[in-house]
Amino acid sequence: xxxxxxxxxxxxxxxxxxxxxxxxxxxxxxxxxxxxxxxxxxxxxxxxxxxxxxxxxxxxxxxxxxxxxxxxxxxxxxxxxxxxxxxxxxxxxxxxxxxxxxxxxxxxxxxxxxxxxxxxxxxxxxxxxxxxxxxxxxxxxxxxxxxxxxxxxxxxxxxxxxxxxxxxxxxxxxxxxxxxxxxxxxxxxxxxxxxxxxxxxxxxxxxxxxxxxxxxxxxxxxxxxxxxxxxxxxxxxxxxxxxxxxxxxxxxxxxxxxxxxxxxxxxxxxxxxxxxxxxxxxxxxxxxxxxxxxxxxxxxxxxxxxxxxxxxxxxx
Amino acid sequence: xxxxxxxxxxxxxxxxxxxxxxxxxxxxxxxxxxxxxxxxxxxxxxxxxxxxxxxxxxxxxxxxxxxxxxxxxxxxxxxxxxxxxxxxxxxxxxxxxxxxxxxxxxxxxxxxxxxxxxxxxxxxxxxxxxxxxxxxxxxxxxxxxxxxxxxxxxxxxxxxxxxxxxxxxxxxxxxxxxxxxxxxxxxxxxxxxxxxxxxxxxxxxxxxxxxxxxxxxxxxxxxxxxxxxxxxxxxxxxxxxxxxxxxxxxxxxxxxxxxxxxxxxxxxxxxxxxxxxxxxxxxxxxxxx
Numbered sequence: 001x002x003x004x005x006x007x008x009x010x011x012x013x014x015x016x017x018x019x020x021x022x023x024x025x026x027x028x029x030x031x032x033x034x035x036x037x038x039x040x041x042x043x044x045x046x047x048x049x050x051x052x053x054x055x056x057x058x059x060x061x062x063x064x065x066x067x068x069x070x071x072x073x074x075x076x077x078x079x080x081x082x083x084x085x086x087x088x089x090x091x092x093x094x095x096x097x098x099x100x101x102x103x104x105x106x107x108x109x110x111x112x113x114x115x116x117x118x119x120x121x122x123x124x125x126x127x128x129x130x131x132x133x134x135x136x137x138x139x140x141x142x143x144x145x146x147x148x149x150x151x152x153x154x155x156x157x158x159x160x161x162x163x164x165x166x167x168x169x170x171x172x173x174x175x176x177x178x179x180x181x182x183x184x185x186x187x188x189x190x191x192x193x194x195x196x197x198x199x200x201x202x203x204x205x206x207x208x209x210x211x212x213x214x215x216x217x218x219x220x221x222x223x224x225x226x227x228x229x230x231x232x233x234x235x236x237x238x239x240x241x242x243x244x245x246x247x248x249x250x251x252x253x254x255x256x257x258x259x260x261x262x263x264x265x266x267x268x269x270x271x272x273x274x275x276x277x278x279x280x281x282x283x284x285x286x287x288x289x290x291x292x293x294x295x296x297x298x299x300x301x302x303x304x305x306x307x308x309x310x311x312x313x314x315x316x
Numbered sequence: 317x318x319x320x321x322x323x324x325x326x327x328x329x330x331x332x333x334x335x336x337x338x339x340x341x342x343x344x345x346x347x348x349x350x351x352x353x354x355x356x357x358x359x360x361x362x363x364x365x366x367x368x369x370x371x372x373x374x375x376x377x378x379x380x381x382x383x384x385x386x387x388x389x390x391x392x393x394x395x396x397x398x399x400x401x402x403x404x405x406x407x408x409x410x411x412x413x414x415x416x417x418x419x420x421x422x423x424x425x426x427x428x429x430x431x432x433x434x435x436x437x438x439x440x441x442x443x444x445x446x447x448x449x450x451x452x453x454x455x456x457x458x459x460x461x462x463x464x465x466x467x468x469x470x471x472x473x474x475x476x477x478x479x480x481x482x483x484x485x486x487x488x489x490x491x492x493x494x495x496x497x498x499x500x501x502x503x504x505x506x507x508x509x510x511x512x513x514x515x516x517x518x519x520x521x522x523x524x525x526x527x528x529x530x531x532x533x534x535x536x537x538x539x540x541x542x543x544x545x546x547x548x549x550x551x552x553x554x555x556x557x558x559x560x561x562x563x564x565x566x567x568x569x570x571x572x573x574x575x576x577x578x579x580x581x582x583x584x585x586x587x588x589x590x591x592x593x594x595x596x597x598x599x600x601x602x603x604x605x
Contacts, residue, residue, distance in 0.1 A: 032430030045477035160374030
């Protein structure tokens with residue numbers, strides 16, 4: 001095809017400019033064809049389960065059934081209005097915000113502490129890193145099964161060892177005021193070791209000689225942290241914050257296993273609400289509307305993570 | 317303090333006498349112990365005989381009469397062999413299809429020029445942002461329309477294309493010198509032959525990094541298989557464990573729950589302990605799955 005093209009071009013230009021454009025387009029398409037064929041398998045699945053799914057959410061959010069067996073009819077923005085008016089949804093949004101902040105800050109803080117303490121590679125710090133990383137590996141469902149017992153009233157691990165020190169033994173998962181905190185503890189335990197890895201990688205970029213020079217100038221450990229290490233870790237922070245936020249929206253397995261959103265919706269999170277609407281109430285319209293709102297909210301974050309990823313040259 | 321001195325032996329000489337880093341290290345050691353307590357309890361409770369009673373269930377000191385009864389009970393009641401098989405099928409199936417899709421797409425991005433490359437690149441990037449778990453509702457109705465509700469294929473399908481894997485392979489392929497390919501080109505090797513015999517064998521570290529991320533994340537998937545699978549004999553480990561936990565919780569059979577949990581996570585933990593370095597470096601590259 002590379003040989004045929006130059007011969008065909010002069011004829012095309014003299015005959016009709018439009019044909020020329022078409023031919024050039026066809027030529028480019030032909031040259032691109034092998035690449036398209038290689039991309040096709042991936043694009044088919046992406047089209048079905050990512051872009052197509054986005055489209056279906058948009059459409060499904062506009063339709064509703066009057067009764068579970070009635071045919072769907074167009075209702076416009078009614079589903080969105082219904083979701084926004086549903087106290088369970090707004091409650092889940094508030095819970096999710098509390099959950100996001102209450103898990104991101106402690107787990108990132110701990111991750112930084114772990115990374116600073118374990119940045120030197122030796123047998124002891126490797127073993128400690130592995131210990132802190134173990135929770136990252138295991139399924140959230142397995143973590144929940146273990147924490148179900150830890151939080152068990154009276155005989156559970158927490159009450160057995162710590163409960164006797166408290167004047168009143170709290171019902172960790174049964175008290176609406178405490179349950180969300182208990183759920184957050186699991187998330188912090190599970191994710192801190194993951195974020196630690198990124199800080200460990202980021203710390204390698206901190207030049208040792210600058211640290212030493214700062215020390216000679218009389219900078220103590222906290223000043224070195226504040227003026228040398230933290231500025232150097234800024235991209236890592238942005239990156240980890242994005243991941244922590246995404247995790248706060250997408251990790252709800254422990255809610256399902258431990259509390260099912262209860263007691264009295266105090267641990268209900270947005271994704272679990274969506275699951276409930278779709279699977280327990282068969283309300284695809286409302287579930288789609290809630291999905292749409294969540295996706296829209298994540299768009300801002302998406303822009304942010306695009307920028308973060310650009311800083312990290314393609315997301316590492 | 318000799319241990320601390322040993323730990324700090326490669327720290328700058330002048331900073332070795334500072335107290336704050338030592339306190340931070342001490343705190344980290346304490347927290348690492350706290351971090352391990354759930355695992356420790358799991359091990360101890362698994363081996364504790366039911367005759368010890370519920371009141372000593374939380375004791376972290378191992379029982380003097382260890383027993384394997386809990387493991388046997390969990391194995392028999394929980395149908396864990398079946399769940400393990402299902403999870404293995406799901407993870408292997410996803411991984412095999414992913415290997416094909418990410419190799420082909422990764423090669424296209426790394427070595428070929430084509431119209432709309434930037435646009436298609438951004439289309440792939442979108443998958444990293446729209447975390448698949450958020451799209452469970454529309455994907456469930458699609459899986460149902462395709463007649464794949466309650467099948468393992470239905471559980472696997474949304475993950476067959478992987479933007480993360482594609483970018484990983486693109487990076488790996490770009491690092492391979494073109495001279496190698498040119499030599500094969502002169503010998504008359506076709507595009508697929510070049511991918512198969514030059515690019516794939518030289519990119520094994522990237523494949524294994526991707527395999528670690530893919531298998532651990534799908535081994536741990538819960539909400540999606542929970543929605544797709546209805547028959548008890550098609551449940552993966554996570555769904556099976558949640559059902560098993562809900563049942564055993566009612567009878568306060570915490571030893572069996574611990575044993576069941578141990579069985580679910582043991583394969584991952586053992587593989588991790590063997591290939592620790594590989595796991596850690598793969599997870600660092602995984603940023604966004």
